Each structure stands twice: as structure tokens, then as C-alpha cells.
Amino acid sequence: MVKEVEKAGFTVVQMANLIPVAQTVGANRMVPTISIPYPLGNPSDTLEEQFKLRHHRVGVALEALETDITEQTVFKVKF
Numbered sequence: 291m292v293k294e295v296e297k298a299g300f301t302v303v304q305m306a307n308l309i310p311v312a313q314t315v316g317a318n319r320m321v322p323t324i325s326i327p328y329p330l331g332n333p334s335d336t337l338e339e340q341f342k343l344r345h346h347r348v349g350v351a352l353e354a355l356e357t358d359i360t361e362q363t364v365f366k367v368k369f
Contacts, residue, residue, distance in 0.1 A: 292304050292316065293315070302318070303351045304319065305321045305322075305351055306329075307325055308326075309322055316362075318359060318363065319354040319355070319357070319359065320362070320365065321347060322367055330348075331343055331344055
């Protein structure tokens, strides 16, 4: 799906916990997530911790959209 959207001229960032799968299917910009059931958080964390994590990951994804790349790239996250 990501490749088809990019063929239409839209830049896409794939947020995924299984980065090798995202690479195999051809995603160009990838941001690692936490887990399958909770990709952007952990319900056992406090609301403040969840917000910080989500804010950071979405920020990385927005930076990935702005970054010119020439090959598949996995963008690093803090935690």
C-alpha cells in the first residue's frame, strides 16, 4: 500500500514495530513503534509517559516526511 501511495506522488512514513517486514514490502521511510497491540504506547504507563512517547514518535515521523532520502531509511527514536 505504501508503495502505491508514493507512486501517486505522496510522501509516506511507515510507523511499524516489524521494521524488517516494512523493508521487505518496500517502505522508504520507517519509524519504529513499540508493539503490535500498542504501537504508540503502553497502557500500563502513566498518561504523561504515553503522551511523551507519542509526541516524540509523531515528531520523528514528521521529520521523516521532511527528509530527502535516496534509499530505504529507518529513522531513529530516543526510547
